[in-house]
Amino acid sequence: MPTMLSTLEEEASNFDGFPSHVDTTAITVVPPSPPKKPLKTFADIQILVHQGRKQDVKNIIRNNNWPVNDPIRGHLWPVLCSQHMNNSKSMDGFYWDMVKQVFGTNELSDKPVSLPPFVEPSHCHSYFLTHRGRCIADRVVSVLGYSCPDIVYSPTIYPICAILLHFMSGKLYFILSLFLFTYIIQK
Numbered sequence: 001m002p003t004m005l006s007t008l009e010e011e012a013s014n015f016d017g018f019p020s021h022v023d024t025t026a027i028t029v030v031p032p033s034p035p036k037k038p039l040k041t042f043a044d045i046q047i048l049v050h051q052g053r054k055q056d057v058k059n060i061i062r063n064n065n066w067p068v069n070d071p072i073r074g075h076l077w078p079v080l081c082s083q084h085m086n087n088s089k090s091m092d093g094f095y096w097d098m099v100k101q102v103f104g105t106n107e108l109s110d111k112p113v114s115l116p117p118f119v120e121p122s123h124c125h126s127y128f129l130t131h132r133g134r135c136i137a138d139r140v141v142s143v144l145g146y147s148c149p150d151i152v153y154s155p156t157i158y159p160i161c162a163i164l165l166h167f168m169s170g171k172l173y174f175i176l177s178l179f180l181f182t183y184i185i186q187k
Contacts, residue, residue, distance in 0.1 A: 017071040021133030022166050024069070032067050039064045042075045049079055077167040081176045091178070095171040098143045113138040116145025120155035127162040137161045140170040147174075148181050 018024055040060050048057045057080075066072050099106050110131075115124070119141060126134050141158055145151065157177070164173050 017069040017074055018166055019133075019169075021130050021136055023128045023130050023133075026128045027068065029067060029069050032065060035065065039066060042072050042079075045076065046079060049083065054083070074167045077164065078172055081168070081172070091175045092171075095143065095174045098147055098174075099139065102143050102146050103139070108132070108135050108139065110135065113142050115141055115158070116151070118145060118151045118154045119158050120153075123155040123159055125159045125162060127159065127166070129162055129165060133162075133165060136170045137165055140165075140174050144174055144177055144181075147178060150185055151181065 018027075045057055045060060048060070061076070061080075096106055103109065113135070115121075115138060126137065129137060137158065141161055144157065151157075161173055161177075164176075168176075
């Protein structure tokens with residue numbers, strides 16, 4: 001079971017709409033131009049998701065230009081990804097069990113982690129993650145490699161993980177990736 005401290009530290013957000021493991025000083029935020037129509041709220045999108053109106057959700061997301069640091073982005077990614085996950089509640093403790101199995105502890109280590117062989121080192125872009133953020137990305141990708149031994153080569157896993165850690169926890173990214181890989185393998 002994860003310690004409360006490791007879970008809270010990984011999922012904590014700062015005032016910029018990003019988690020604390022993202023270096024917001026390096027991100028250039030372009031002020032948005034005034035929208036022609038008011039931007040949709042998270043509640044508007046959530047209603048459409050619950051109604052199963054996926055095409056409307058896609059259109060809203062394509063046509064609303066929320067700033068990169070808008071807190072709605074942190075809410076949207078998990079909701080959008082959860083549409084593709086069946087039984088995600090049963091996976092809740094699975095990530096932390098796998099972390100404990102792979103690393104022997106749920107605490108985040110500052111020591112370098114050996115990444116799985118399917119990760120291309122030249123593609124390990126951290127996209128403004130702090131040192132702690134890179135440690136979280138390393139941990140998630142390592143646990144993913146341990147959980148999915150069928151992955152032979154996937155150079156984009158690490159950069160996608162780094163970007164999505166701006167908007168979701170490592171646990172949620174792991175669960176989403178696990179569902180996607182399982183879906184791909186079954187096809």
